[in-house]
Structure formats: C-alpha cells, structure tokens
Amino acid sequence: xxxxTQPQLTPAETxxxxxxxxxxxxxxxxxxxxxxxxxxxxxxxxxxxxxxVEAWHYTDLRRLLNTVxxxxxxxxxxxxxxxxxxxxxxxxxxxxxxxVEAPKGAVIERISKLLPEGDFASRLATxxxxxxxxxxxxAFVSDGYSIAIEEGVEIERPIELQNVxxxxxxxxxxxxxxxNGAKVTFVERQTGKGAALISSVDSLKVGDGAxxxxxxxxxxxxTVSHLGQFQAEIGEKANLSxxxxxxxxxxxxxxxxxxxxxxxxxxxxxxxxLLAGSxxxxxxxxxxxxxxxxTSTELIRNIVTDKAHGVFQGQIRVAREAxxxxxxxxxNTLVLSDEGEFSVKPELEIFADDVACGHGATVAEIDHxxxxxxxxxxxxxxxxxGLLVKAFLxxxxxxxxxxxxxxxxxxxxxxxxxxxx
Amino acid sequence: MLEIKNLHARIADDGTEIIRGLDLTVKxxxxxAIMGPNxxxxxxLSYILAGREDYEVTEGDILYNGESxxxxxxxxxxxxxxxxxFQYPMEIPGVAxxxxxxxxxxxxxxxxxxxxxxxxxxxxxxxDAAGSLEMNLDMLKxxxxxxxxxxxxxxxxxxxxxxxxPKLCVLDETDSGLDIDALKIVADGVNAxxxxxxxxxxxxxxxxxxxxxxxxxxxxxxxxxxxxSGDKSLxxxxxxxxxxxxxxxxx
Numbered sequence: 312x313x314x315x316t317q318p319q320l321t322p323a324e325t326x327x328x329x330x331x332x333x334x335x336x337x338x339x340x341x342x343x344x345x346x347x348x349x350x351x352x353x354x355x356x357x358x359x360x361x362x363x364v365e366a367w368h369y370t371d372l373r374r375l376l377n378t379v380x381x382x383x384x385x386x387x388x389x390x391x392x393x394x395x396x397x398x399x400x401x402x403x404x405x406x407x408x409x410x411v412e413a414p415k416g417a418v419i420e421r422i423s424k425l426l427p428e429g430d431f432a433s434r435l436a437t438x439x440x441x442x443x444x445x446x447x448x449x450a451f452v453s454d455g456y457s458i459a460i461e462e463g464v465e466i467e468r469p470i471e472l473q474n475v476x477x478x479x480x481x482x483x484x485x486x487x488x489x490x491n492g493a494k495v496t497f498v499e500r501q502t503g504k505g506a507a508l509i510s511s512v513d514s515l516k517v518g519d520g521a522x523x524x525x526x527x528x529x530x531x532x533x534t535v536s537h538l539g540q541f542q543a544e545i546g547e548k549a550n551l552s553x554x555x556x557x558x559x560x561x562x563x564x565x566x567x568x569x570x571x572x573x574x575x576x577x578x579x580x581x582x583x584x585l586l587a588g589s590x591x592x593x594x595x596x597x598x599x600x601x602x603x604x605x606t607s608t609e610l611i612r613n614i615v616t617d618k619a620h621g622v623f624q625g626q627i628r629v630a631r632e633a634x635x636x637x638x639x640x641x642x643n644t645l646v647l648s649d650e651g652e653f654s655v656k657p658e659l660e661i662f663a664d665d666v667a668c669g670h671g672a673t674v675a676e677i678d679h680x681x682x683x684x685x686x687x688x689x690x691x692x693x694x695x696x697g698l699l700v701k702a703f704l705x706x707x708x709x710x711x712x713x714x715x716x717x718x719x720x721x722x723x724x725x726x727x728x729x730x731x732x
Numbered sequence: 733m734l735e736i737k738n739l740h741a742r743i744a745d746d747g748t749e750i751i752r753g754l755d756l757t758v759k760x761x762x763x764x765a766i767m768g769p770n771x772x773x774x775x776x777l778s779y780i781l782a783g784r785e786d787y788e789v790t791e792g793d794i795l796y797n798g799e800s801x802x803x804x805x806x807x808x809x810x811x812x813x814x815x816x817x818f819q820y821p822m823e824i825p826g827v828a829x830x831x832x833x834x835x836x837x838x839x840x841x842x843x844x845x846x847x848x849x850x851x852x853x854x855x856x857x858x859x860d861a862a863g864s865l866e867m868n869l870d871m872l873k874x875x876x877x878x879x880x881x882x883x884x885x886x887x888x889x890x891x892x893x894x895x896x897x898p899k900l901c902v903l904d905e906t907d908s909g910l911d912i913d914a915l916k917i918v919a920d921g922v923n924a925x926x927x928x929x930x931x932x933x934x935x936x937x938x939x940x941x942x943x944x945x946x947x948x949x950x951x952x953x954x955x956x957x958x959x960x961s962g963d964k965s966l967x968x969x970x971x972x973x974x975x976x977x978x979x980x981x982x983x
Binding site: 679680681683684685686687688689690691692694695698699701702703704705706709 | 782783784785786805806807809810811815816818821822824825826827832835836839840843875892896
C-alpha cells in the first residue's frame with residue numbers, strides 16, 4: 312500500500328510552482344544562484360508551513376496566503392517623495408532597481424547585475440525547512456540593491472529604500488555591508504497599490520564599531536500579502552537600532568533574524584504595529600547572543616482594533632560563551648475591539664550562566680483611571696481614548712531621538728487614527 | 733450652586749455602600765470644608781461629584797445649578813464647570829503635559845462655544861499661571877505627572893484649575909504630601925480663585941489646610957453622611973477634641 316501524507320496543494324502553492332516554472336528562464340543568476348533557487352523551490356514544494364510548524368504557530372501561512380497573483384510586467388508604480396528631506400532615494404519599482412549614483416564612501420550595485428556575475432549565491436541561503444519567507448524570496452528574487460559603506464565613513468544623508476508595487480508579485484533584496492566604524496541611517500518603505508504578493512529580504516552586515524539605524528515602514532493596503540525578512544550580523548562593539556512600523560496590510564509577516572557574533576555588540580528593536588480591519592500581522596524575531604558582553608533591548612507596542620490579529624514571537628538565544636549578555640524584551644498591546652486578537656510568544660534559551668535576561672508581555676485595554684483623569688479635565692471620551700492610545704505608541708517612537716523621524720512617524724499615527732480611531 | 737440630596741452610592745464592582753444618605757448644600761462664593769476620619773467617604777464623594785464610573789448612585793441626586801448631573805459623564809461635567817483636584821493625580825506616560833493642557837483647555841472652550849486658543853495666547857496663559865505657583869516651565873515639557881514629586885503634582889492640579897476656570901472646585905486632600913512652603917503656595921493659588929460666582933468643596937483630614945484656606949462652612953462626614961455642620965470654629969473644635977469627641981457628641 313502506498314501511504315501518501317502529502318496534502319493536496321492549495322491554489323497558492325500551485326500558483327507559486329507554476330510561477331517558478333514560467334519565470335525560470337527570466338530569473339537572473341549564475342549556476343550557484345540557480346542551484347539556490349532550485350533548493351528553495353524544493354522546500355516550497357513540500358507545502359507552505361501550517362500552524363503545526365513551531366515558527367508559524369500563530370500564522371498559518373498555508374491558510375492565510377490564499378491567493379498568489381501573477382507577475383505583472385506592465386505594472387508601473389510611482390516612487391514617492393522621501394520621508395526625510397535630503398535623503399538619497401533608491402527605488403525598486405515592480406521588483407526592478409534602477410541605476411543610481413552612489414554617494415562618496417559608498418558603493419551601490421543592482422542585484423540583477425550581481426546575480427549572474429558575482430558570488431551572490433551564498434547570501435541567498437535560507438534558514439532551512441521552516442524558512443518560507445527566505446525560500447520564496449530566494450526562488451524568485453530578481454533585483455534590489457547591494458550597498459557597501461566603506462570603513463570609517465559617516466553617510467550624512469539617510470538612505471531611503473523604496474520598494475513600491477502596483478499589484479502582481481515582486482521579490483527583492485537589499486544586501487548591505489557597513490564597514491568597520493562607519494555610520495549610516497536607512498529608511499526602508501514597503502508600499503503600493505493593488506493585489507500583490509511581496510517578498511523583501513534585507514541582509515545587513517554591521518562592521519566592528521559601526522553604528523546603523525534602520526527604519527522599516529510597511530504600509531500595505533489590505534490586498535497585499537507581505538513577507539519581509541531582516542537579517543543582520545552585528546560586529547564587535549557595533550550598534551544596530553532597528554525600528555519597525557507596520558500599518559495593516561492583508562497579511563504581513565516581518566521576520567527579524569539577528570546574530571551578535573562580536574563582543575560588546577548592541578542591538579535594539581523597537582516596533583509599532585497598527586492593526587485594523589481583518590489584517591493578520593506577525594513580527595517574529597530570532598536573536599542570537601553568541602559573543603560575550605552583547606546587549607539587546609526589544610520593545611514592541613501594538614494597537615489592535617476591528618477583527619485584526621497580531622502576533623509577536625521573540626526568541627532570544629544566549630550561547631554558552633556569551634557571558635554577561637544583557638537582554639530585555641517587552642511586548643505591550645492595547646486591544647480596542649471585542650474581536651481583535653493578539654498572540655505573544657516570548658522565548659529565552661540561555662546556555663550561559665552569567666547573564667541578565669528578561670521578558671514581559673501585556674495585553675490590556677485602556678487604563679480606566681487614566682481615562683477618567685483626562686475626561687475629568689473636559690476632554691471628551693473619544694478624544695481622551697485617542698490621546699491615551701497615541702501616548703502608548705508615541706513613547707516608543709520618541710525613543711528614536713531624531714526630531715524629523717519622530718515627526719514623520721507620529722504623523723502616520725495621526726493619519727491612522729483619523730481613519731480608525 | 734451645589735445641592736446633594738439624600739445621596740446613596742456604592743462601589744459598582746462589589747456593591748459596598750459608601751455614601752449613605754448624604755445631604756450638602758454649597759452656595760456660589762462659598763468655600764465648604766468636608767472633614768472626616770479615614771473611610772468616612774470623603775474621597776468617594778469627590779469621585780462621585782466628578783463622575784467616576786466605579787461608583788453607582790442608588791438613591792438621591794446631585795444638583796448643580798439646579799440641574800441633576802448624575803447622567804453626565806466626567807467630560808460633560810467638566811464642560812459645565814466641575815473640577816476635581818485629585819488626591820493622587822495620575823501619571824500618564826507619553827502624554828506631554830503641555831499637549832494635555834492645550835487639549836483640555838480647548839475642549840472646554842469648544843464646549844462653551846469659544847474658538848480654540850492660538851499657541852502664543854495659550855503659552856502666555858500657562859506661563860503666567862505657572863509663575864504664580866512657582867512652577868518650573870521645564871516640568872511641563874515632561875509627560876503628565878510622570879516623575880513629579882508629590883508637591884509638584886499638587887501644584888500641577890492647581891495650575892490646571894487656574895487654566896480651566898471651573899465654577900465648582902472639589903479639592904481632595906490637596907494638602908497631603910505637601911511641606912509647609914508648598915502648602916502656602918498651593919493655598920495662595922486656591923485663595924486667588926475664590927470669587928462670588930465660584931464654589932469650592934475642600935476635602936481634608938486635617939485642620940492645617942484650613943488655616944490657609946479659611947472655609948465659610950465646615951461639614952463633618954462619618955459613615956457616608958454629614959453628621960455635623962458648622963462654621964470654621966467646628967474645625968478648631970475637631971482639632972482639640974478629635975473626631976471621636978465631635979462625632980460622639982453628634983451621635
């Protein structure tokens with residue numbers, strides 16, 4: 312008897328397979344790259360992960376990714392004005408990068424050029440069996456930017472990476488290497504119009520003593536499935552501060568995979584998720600403290616309303632040799648509707664014996680005592696609630712300590728409350 | 733201005749009755765002191781006047797300028813001129829004090845049919861009010877009450893009272909946590925607001941505050957009702973004989 316445990320493919324899984332077959336001849340890449348693509352596709356052919364896969368327990372990708380639109384060659388999305396005046400803008404539109412001039416101290420190349428020529432294949436490796444985001448991107452990635460910041464250089468202008476779409480599918484990468492002692496700010500924006508499947512992977516190497524601020528702003532309409540993955544490796548005494556703001560979308564999974572192999576490295580994650588409608592939003596972090604004296608703090612704040620479902624999974628792993636690790640993680644959520652939902656899974660895996668690690672998670676409603684206080688001063692209930700909810704998020708945004716960025720992101724909050732408050 | 737008639741109220745959650753048949757009348761221009769031992773219902777009374785949802789009025793009424801305010805929410809009461817200076821002002825992280833003051837003031841102006849204040853006008857108002865209370869403006873840049881000392885919180889309450897210009901001021905244990913210098917400043921702030929068209933209900937456990945805010949009437953609360961009323965000499969009598977002596981005589 313032949314026992315078949317393989318479930319029937321879903322329409323989305325079938326569509327991914329067909330898209331790969333159709334696209335194969337167009338996809339850039341030398342032999343090593345094409346082998347990586349094949350390996351990734353093999354993973355996907357086993358089916359998208361379901362809630363039985365630990366890393367996808369709260370985000371059943373097989374069920375949630377129910378449609379995969381076809382590639383649309385004709386789609387011509389418009390780039391946006393930059394968020395911070397004076398930024399250097401790098402645009403990928405409908406999955407295609409453009410030729411740009413690099414600022415002094417930086418080298419910028421298009422990934423569509425590196426895939427066939429360079430040794431890019433090693434950067435396309437996935438994290439293995441449950442890495443559906445990496446696998447989809449590796450199989451289909453067509454373009455993006457490779458950015459190298461030279462040692463000791465401070466790039467004064469923020470570099471704004473815009474990944475814009477107008478429906479269809481796009482699969483892009485930003486591969487960034489920041490030299491030792493260099494300093495730079497990146498703002499990444501993910502947005503567009505129409506029904507789309509987007510995968511976007513960042514791989515970032517932060518050199519020893521370098522300082523990097525990285526802001527990811529995902530603003531997708533409720534017709535978009537967005538799969539993001541942010542990979543980073545932090546060098547000795549280097550500092551990476553990552554800020555993620557998610558505004559709805561149909562399905563958004565933003566993964567953060569950070570390793571700290573350099574002594575004295577520091578990582579900060581701040582996240583704000585504004586979830587309304589029937590969005591499903593998942594921020595999943597895996598953080599490896601693999602060297603001594605590494606420190607990290609993670610603070611995620613979420614607002615959930617309507618029928619939205621949010622997820623935060625935060626896994627901190629401290630290796631045996633990573634003594635004196637200091638890691639603190641917190642996730643706080645305000646649920647404003649009866650049908651809104653938020654799932655949190657903090658995990659600490661500690662193999663060193665001299666560490667300070669902690670995590671805390673709260674899911675709450677608005678504090679009634681605070682509400683009473685504001686109303687007792689004549690502020691009507693709706694406005695008072697808005698003030699408290701905004702305050703809850705503004706606390707995280709204001710940590711950015713950059714007036715322009717704070718103003719821009721707080722404006723996003725205001726706009727969101729106009730619509731959903 | 734304020735007429736409380738046979739008020740009965742309980743904690744909404746567990747039904748514990750706190751106010752049991754309280755009567756009190758305060759006229760415009762009057763400063764009424766409410767005194768009483770711990771647990772007599774003083775703070776509960778202040779919360780009920782301001783409209784806190786945690787309490788449920790089961791009987792009686794509260795009339796403000798002749799109209800019942802029981803069905804009004806706290807913001808509506810504030811719009812009509814009711815102000816509670818909290819015993820323990822809330823710390824609200826993330827809400828900048830200045831922003832809060834502006835929103836509160838403009839909400840009240842809107843409710844009164846007035847235009848919102850322009851920023852320079854608003855700033856001047858705040859600066860003047862803060863100056864008279866010897867408050868540092870830098871404090872107002874911080875999140876609301878966060879990291880304020882006990883005295884700073886009480887001054888911030890009086891600052892709000894000055895800015896919002898209420899008609900009925902309820903001060904709940906405004907003297908608690910104040911040293912004598914701070915007490916004088918706060919009392920001066922309150923006295924400056926005394927006016928023929930404004931009533932004040934000053935809740936306190938101790939006579940001390942009443943040396944600085946001299947009341948027109950004194951009412952002693954015990955077990956949820958007023959058991960004795962008199963003029964300012966009643967407070968002095970309390971000081972000498974203690975609550976047991978005075979309430980004992982009343983009962």
